[in-house]
Amino acid sequence: MSTKSASKAAPHVSPLAPASIPDVPGIEGVRIATAQAGIKYAGRTDLLVMVFDEPVAVAGVLTTSKCASAPVEVCRQNLSGGRARALIVNSGNANAFTGKNGRESTRATAEATAAAVGCKPDEVFLASTGVIGEPLDAKKFTHLLGGLVKEASAERWRDAADAIMTTDTYPKLLTRTASIDGVEVRINGIAKGAGMIAPDMATMLSFLATDAPISSAALQAMLKEAVAPSFNSTTIDGDTSTSDTLLFFATGRAEARGCPAISDGSDPRLSDFRSALCDLCLQLARQVARDGEGARKEIVVTVEGAQSDASAKRIAMSIANSPLVKTAVAGEDANWGRVVMAVGKAGEPADRDRLAISFGEVRVAFEGERDPDYAEAAASAVMKRDTIEIKVDIGLADGCWTVYTCDLTKDYVAINGDYRS
Amino acid sequence: MSTKSASKAAPHVSPLAPASIPDVPGIEGVRIATAQAGIKYAGRTDLLVMVFDEPVAVAGVLTTSKCASAPVEVCRQNLSGGRARALIVNSGNANAFTGKNGRESTRATAEATAAAVGCKPDEVFLASTGVIGEPLDAKKFTHLLGGLVKEASAERWRDAADAIMTTDTYPKLLTRTASIDGVEVRINGIAKGAGMIAPDMATMLSFLATDAPISSAALQAMLKEAVAPSFNSTTIDGDTSTSDTLLFFATGRAEARGCPAISDGSDPRLSDFRSALCDLCLQLARQVARDGEGARKEIVVTVEGAQSDASAKRIAMSIANSPLVKTAVAGEDANWGRVVMAVGKAGEPADRDRLAISFGEVRVAFEGERDPDYAEAAASAVMKRDTIEIKVDIGLADGCWTVYTCDLTKDYVAINGDYRS
Numbered sequence: 140m141s142t143k144s145a146s147k148a149a150p151h152v153s154p155l156a157p158a159s160i161p162d163v164p165g166i167e168g169v170r171i172a173t174a175q176a177g178i179k180y181a182g183r184t185d186l187l188v189m190v191f192d193e194p195v196a197v198a199g200v201l202t203t204s205k206c207a208s209a210p211v212e213v214c215r216q217n218l219s220g221g222r223a224r225a226l227i228v229n230s231g232n233a234n235a236f237t238g239k240n241g242r243e244s245t246r247a248t249a250e251a252t253a254a255a256v257g258c259k260p261d262e263v264f265l266a267s268t269g270v271i272g273e274p275l276d277a278k279k280f281t282h283l284l285g286g287l288v289k290e291a292s293a294e295r296w297r298d299a300a301d302a303i304m305t306t307d308t309y310p311k312l313l314t315r316t317a318s319i320d321g322v323e324v325r326i327n328g329i330a331k332g333a334g335m336i337a338p339d340m341a342t343m344l345s346f347l348a349t350d351a352p353i354s355s356a357a358l359q360a361m362l363k364e365a366v367a368p369s370f371n372s373t374t375i376d377g378d379t380s381t382s383d384t385l386l387f388f389a390t391g392r393a394e395a396r397g398c399p400a401i402s403d404g405s406d407p408r409l410s411d412f413r414s415a416l417c418d419l420c421l422q423l424a425r426q427v428a429r430d431g432e433g434a435r436k437e438i439v440v441t442v443e444g445a446q447s448d449a450s451a452k453r454i455a456m457s458i459a460n461s462p463l464v465k466t467a468v469a470g471e472d473a474n475w476g477r478v479v480m481a482v483g484k485a486g487e488p489a490d491r492d493r494l495a496i497s498f499g500e501v502r503v504a505f506e507g508e509r510d511p512d513y514a515e516a517a518a519s520a521v522m523k524r525d526t527i528e529i530k531v532d533i534g535l536a537d538g539c540w541t542v543y544t545c546d547l548t549k550d551y552v553a554i555n556g557d558y559r560s
Numbered sequence: 561m562s563t564k565s566a567s568k569a570a571p572h573v574s575p576l577a578p579a580s581i582p583d584v585p586g587i588e589g590v591r592i593a594t595a596q597a598g599i600k601y602a603g604r605t606d607l608l609v610m611v612f613d614e615p616v617a618v619a620g621v622l623t624t625s626k627c628a629s630a631p632v633e634v635c636r637q638n639l640s641g642g643r644a645r646a647l648i649v650n651s652g653n654a655n656a657f658t659g660k661n662g663r664e665s666t667r668a669t670a671e672a673t674a675a676a677v678g679c680k681p682d683e684v685f686l687a688s689t690g691v692i693g694e695p696l697d698a699k700k701f702t703h704l705l706g707g708l709v710k711e712a713s714a715e716r717w718r719d720a721a722d723a724i725m726t727t728d729t730y731p732k733l734l735t736r737t738a739s740i741d742g743v744e745v746r747i748n749g750i751a752k753g754a755g756m757i758a759p760d761m762a763t764m765l766s767f768l769a770t771d772a773p774i775s776s777a778a779l780q781a782m783l784k785e786a787v788a789p790s791f792n793s794t795t796i797d798g799d800t801s802t803s804d805t806l807l808f809f810a811t812g813r814a815e816a817r818g819c820p821a822i823s824d825g826s827d828p829r830l831s832d833f834r835s836a837l838c839d840l841c842l843q844l845a846r847q848v849a850r851d852g853e854g855a856r857k858e859i860v861v862t863v864e865g866a867q868s869d870a871s872a873k874r875i876a877m878s879i880a881n882s883p884l885v886k887t888a889v890a891g892e893d894a895n896w897g898r899v900v901m902a903v904g905k906a907g908e909p910a911d912r913d914r915l916a917i918s919f920g921e922v923r924v925a926f927e928g929e930r931d932p933d934y935a936e937a938a939a940s941a942v943m944k945r946d947t948i949e950i951k952v953d954i955g956l957a958d959g960c961w962t963v964y965t966c967d968l969t970k971d972y973v974a975i976n977g978d979y980r981s
Contacts (some may be wrong), residue, residue: 205908206900206912236928236930238929240929247924271901272930273730274897325716334884335884379905381901407828462797462798462968466972466977469973470976476654476657477696479656480627480799481754483625483626491626492659506659507659508658511659534824555887556887556891556893556970
C-alpha cells in the first residue's frame with residue numbers, strides 16, 4: 140500500500156483488468172453513499188458509507204498483524220456483537236500506528252456515524268486504508284455523515300468500489316446469486332489492493348453483503364472457509380498489511396421472499412450459497428492479484444503431491460513470493476531453476492529427485508532434472524500469456540494448494556520507490 | 561543468482577564498492593590458479609583451483625535447501641573426513657537440479673583433480689555457481705587441471721575472487737591477522753553474491769583459509785559461531801540458493817613458526833583468532849549485501865528489546881526482506897510506516913504501543929505513534945546516506961540482532977527480468 144506515491148504513478152490501467160467493470164445490482168437492506176472528503180486525494184471520492192436501515196448480521200476476518208490499525212481494533216471488538224448498522228471506510232490514510240490520536244479518531248467517527256444513522260456506536264464498523272503513521276483527522280469528514288446517510292441508495296456499489304481504491308488501477312466488484320431452499324439470494328462484494336498484500340486473514344479491504352437471512356455465527360463459519368483458498372492464498376509482495384479487513388453483512392431481507400432463516404453454518408441448504416461465496420471471494424482475490432502494483436502478468440502457482448495441504452501452501456507461497464521467480468515472469472523468461480530454488484528454500488518436505496515442474500502445459504523438469512523433451516521455444520511461448528500457470532509436483536503425497544500472485548516489474552519499484560533522489 | 565542475464569547487466573560497479581580492492585598476501589600451504597574455461601562467460605576467468613600440497617583441516621557450512629546442488633552434496637560427504645587437498649570452483653553453471661548428469665559431472669571433476677594433485681577424490685572439494693538446471697559438462701575444464709595444479713601460486717587471491725563472480729560487480733576478498741599464543745597467523749577470505757542471497761547456512765560461495773594449525777573440529781565450531789551474525793544475517797532478496805557453500809581450510813603451516821596446534825574450538829588461546837574470523841566473515845557478508853543486484857544503498861537493520869535474540873532476528877529479517885521497505889530506501893523515502901508493517905507481520909511478540917523506530921540517529925516513531933519531535937527534513941537527510949541504519953526497539957525484553965541487506969531498485973528487476981518481451 141503506497142498511497143504516498145499514488146499520485147505519481149502512471150495513470151495506466153493494469154493490462155489484466157477485466158474488459159468491463161460489471162454492473163452490480165443492489166442488495167435489499169443496503170444503502171450506499173460516497174463523498175470527496177479530501178483526506179489525501181484530490182478530485183476523487185475517498186469516503187464510503189454503507190447504511191443498514193435495520194440491524195444486520197455481520198462476520199469478519201481481520202489482519203493478524205501485531206501492529207493492527209485502530210479501525211481493525213474497533214472491528215475486532217464490535218464483531219463480538221454480531222450486529223451492524225453502518226460501515227464507514229476512508230482511503231488515503233490507514234489510521235495505523237497513530238496511538239491515542241488514532242483511537243480518538245475512530246471514536247469520533249463511530250459516534251458521528253451512529254448519530255447520523257440512529258444507532259449505537261458499537262454497531263458501526265470502520266476501515267481505513269492509505270499511508271501508515273499519519274494522524275487521521277475525523278473532522279475532515281464527520282460533518283458530511285448526516286447528508287450521506289440521507290442520500291444513500293441501493294444501486295451504488297460501483298461508487299463504493301471506487302471510493303476505497305488507493306493504488307488500484309481499476310475498481311473491484313462482483314455479484315453472485317445462489318439458491319437457498321429454492322429462493323434466490325444475492326451476494327455482492329467489493330475489494331481493494333494493490334500493494335502490501337499478503338493477507339493473513341483477509342486482503343487489505345473487502346466488503347461483502349447478502350440479502351440472505353443467515354446468522355452472524357453461520358456467516359463467520361462460511362467466511363472463514365471461503366477466505367482460506369482465496370484472499371489468504373493471494374500475495375503481491377509478501378507484505379502483510381496493518382489493516383486487512385474483510386467484512387460480510389447479511390441483511391436477511393430475502394426472508395420476506397420465503398427464504399428460510401439459517402443459523403447453522405453447516406446447514407445443507409447453504410451448499411449453493413457456500414459455493415457462490417467461495418467463488419466470489421476467489422474471483423475478488425484474483426482481481427486483487429491481477430491489479431498488484433506494476434503487474435503485467437498474473438501467476439497461478441499450484442503445488443501438488445506435497446506432504447499435506449498446509450505444506451503445499453507453504454511451498455506455493457515460497458514460489459509466489461520469490462523476487463527471482465516474479466522478475467523472471469516479468470521478463471517472460473521460463474527460468475524454472477528459480478522455481479527449484481523456491482521449492483528448496485521453503486523448508487518443507489521435498490525430494491529433489493522426484494520433482495516435476497510445468498509452465499502451463501509444458502513440463503520443463505521431471506525427476507530432478509530438465510525434462511528430456513524440454514524445448515525452450517514451447518516454454519517461452521507459454522510465458523507470453525497474461526496468466527502464467529506454474530505447477531509443481533512434489534511427488535511425495537497428496538497435499539495440494541493454489542496461490543495467486545503477479546509479476547515483479549520495474550513499475551512496482553517506481554510506484555513504491557518514490558525516487559525522491 | 562541470475563547469470564543468465566549477467567552479460568546484459570550494465571557494466572557498472574556498485575556505488576557501495578570499496579574504494580580499492582585490497583592486496584591480500586598468500587597463505588602458506590595454499591596455491592591458487594584460475595582459467596578461462598568458457599563454461600558460460602567469454603573473456604573472463606570462470607575456473608578456480610586451490611591446491612594444498614599437504615592435507616589440510618577443513619570445516620564448512622552448506623545450504624539447507626531441499627534442492628541442494630550436486631557439488632553441495634559432495635562437500636557434505638567429504639566434510640566428514642575433515643581433510644582437504646584441493647578445491648575446485650566454477651562460475652556460469654550451478655550444476656544444480658541436474659540429476660544423474662550432475663553427479664557424473666562432480667565425479668569426473670573430483671577424479672581429474674585428484675589425479676592432477678595426487679590425492680584421493682574425497683579430498684577434493686567442489687563448488688559451482690551460475691544457472692540452475694543446465695547440465696555441466698566437466699570436459700570443458702578437466703583437461704586444464706594438470707596445468708593449473710602445476711602453475712598454481714600463493715599470491716593469487718585476487719584472481720580467485722575474480723573467477724568466482726557471477727553478477728557481482730566487484731571481487732570480494734579480505735585478509736586478517738590474529739595472534740595465537742603470541743604467534744601471528746593469517747586468515748584470508750573470498751566471497752561472491754549477488755542475487756539469490758538469503759543464506760541459510762552460508763552465502764552463495766565463500767572460501768577462507770588460514771595457516772593456523774587448528775583441527776577440523778575446532779574450525780567447524782568457530783565457523784558455525786562466526787556464520788550466525790554474518791553470512792546468516794545477510795539477505796538480498798530472501799531467495800535462498802541451492803548452492804550456498806562456505807569452506808574454511810587450515811594449512812597449519814604456522815606451526816613451524818611456533819604456533820601451537822589446537823584441536824579444541826573453545827581453547828582460550830583462540831580468542832583473538834575467533835574475533836578475527838568473526839570480523840572477516842561479517843565484512844565479507846556486508847560486501848555481499850553491498851553488491852546485491854541493483855543495490856545503491858546498504859541497509860543495516862538492528863532490532864533491540866525483543867523477546868529473544870531469535871525473535872529479534874526474525875523481526876529484523878521481516879524488515880530486511882520487505883519489498884516495500886527496500887523500495888522506500890531506494891527512493892530515499894523515510895517511510896517508517898512500512899517498518900511498522902514489517903514488524904507487525906513478523907508474527908513475533910511485539911506491542912505496537914511500545915515500539916520505537918529510528919532511521920540513523922533520527923527517532924521517527926515512539927510509543928506506538930509518530931515521534932512528537934519528528935521532522936521530515938531530518939529523516940530525509942539520513943536517507944541520502946550510502947548506508948541506512950534502521951533501528952527498532954520492541955520494548956519488551958533484551959533480545960537483539962542485526963541483519964544486513966540492500967535496497968530494491970529497478971536495476972534488480974532489470975538484471976533478473978531479462979525482459980525478453
